[in-house]
Structure formats: structure tokens, C-alpha cells
Amino acid sequence: PYIIGTMSQSSCSTTNLQLHHNFRFVLCANHMEVKGFLGRYLRRKLVESEIRTGIRNNDLNRVVDWIPKVWAHLNKALESHSSADVTIGPRLFMSCPMDIAGSQVWFTDLWNYTLVETVREGLQVYGCRSAWEDPTDWVLESYPWPNRGSGTGLMHIRADDLGYEPQPQTSSSPSLQGMTKSPIIDSKENDPL
Numbered sequence: 519p520y521i522i523g524t525m526s527q528s529s530c531s532t533t534n535l536q537l538h539h540n541f542r543f544v545l546c547a548n549h550m551e552v553k554g555f556l557g558r559y560l561r562r563k564l565v566e567s568e569i570r571t572g573i574r575n576n577d578l579n580r581v582v583d584w585i586p587k588v589w590a591h592l593n594k595a596l597e598s599h600s601s602a603d604v605t606i607g608p609r610l611f612m613s614c615p616m617d618i619a620g621s622q623v624w625f626t627d628l629w630n631y632t633l634v635e636t637v638r639e640g641l642q643v644y645g646c647r648s649a650w651e652d653p654t655d656w657v658l659e660s661y662p663w664p665n666r667g668s669g670t671g672l673m674h675i676r677a678d679d680l681g682y683e684p685q686p687q688t689s690s691s692p693s694l695q696g697m698t699k700s701p702i703i704d705s706k707e708n709d710p711l
Contacts, residue, residue, distance in 0.1 A: 556608040557586040567616035577618050580662040585611050585625075588657060595653040596637060604640030606633065622663045629657070630673045637675055650677040 560582045568574055586608075593605040610632060615621050641650075654674045 577664055581621050584662040591656055592653050599646050599648055600641050601644040604644055626671050634673050
């Protein structure tokens, strides 16, 4: 017989369980997608709702397909800009209501009051490894609800809000970007080598 259980790292004493009770642990990080778990969970929830109401809603199907993509995109941005320790688990996205209007309000609240603050706090603790690109832009471009204009209620995660200098936009040609001027050496006397 096998017993499969889950526990958060903060509440466990794994060495004691592993040594004395032959427990084997498989670590799953927040950003790991375990065989499409979030998508399967939301799809099952949608099918149960459709059976209960007898109504099929294609707009809600798009939302259910989109939510795991948002989760993956947000975690990819967090991991590339900061640290894997900042990534967000799927639990926050599992409470999506299965009606189109309710899911839109739910996502706006989740984004503005939970995800934005989580991202800000994580980046302030772990720092930023590269120039910040706001994941809100991608969310707004791929926004699945029919009333797209209401997506403008989503808060942006700006670099200056995180305490970083905004990256200046340059109009120089791409071939010249990133090049630094080096001093011209006239003679061997001025050569430092």
C-alpha cells in the first residue's frame, strides 16, 4: 500500500519522517506544472458546472484555457527577472468561479490585490536580475473575456513601483545598442598593457 500526502515545507520535519518511517519525498516547486494539473482541475470544474446548469459557454472555455497560461507566464517572468523562490503556486487560480462575469471580477481582484502585491514583495526581497518587463502587458493582449475594455482595470507592475529605475527607451539603431566607447590609444606609451 502507498500513502500519498502533501505538506508545505514550512511545517514539516522531513528528515525525521524519511529516516524512521521510510517516507519518500518528491519536491514540487511552485512554478512546476505537474502534468497540466491546473488546467485539468479548472476543466473538470467547468464540465461539472455545465452539467449542473445544462448550458455550454464558449467564452468561459477560453477563460479556463487562458488561466494556466497566465500562471505560467507570470512565473516565467518572475523566474527570469528575480528568483524561483518568488514564483506563485496554482492554488490561487483554483478558485475561479464558473460564470463569465464572476470569473472576470475574480481575476481582476486576484490580479490587483494578490498577484501584484506578491510580485512586488518578492522582487523587493530577492532583487531584480534583469530589466523589468511588466507581465500585465501580455495579460491585457491575451485577455479572453468578451468585454475587453474592462481589462483596463488591471494594475500594472511598474519598475519604479518596485524601486528600480525605469529603463530609458533609446532610438538608436539596434546594431549600436549595448556598444560602449573605448578610449583610442595613440601610441605605445599610452598603452596600459
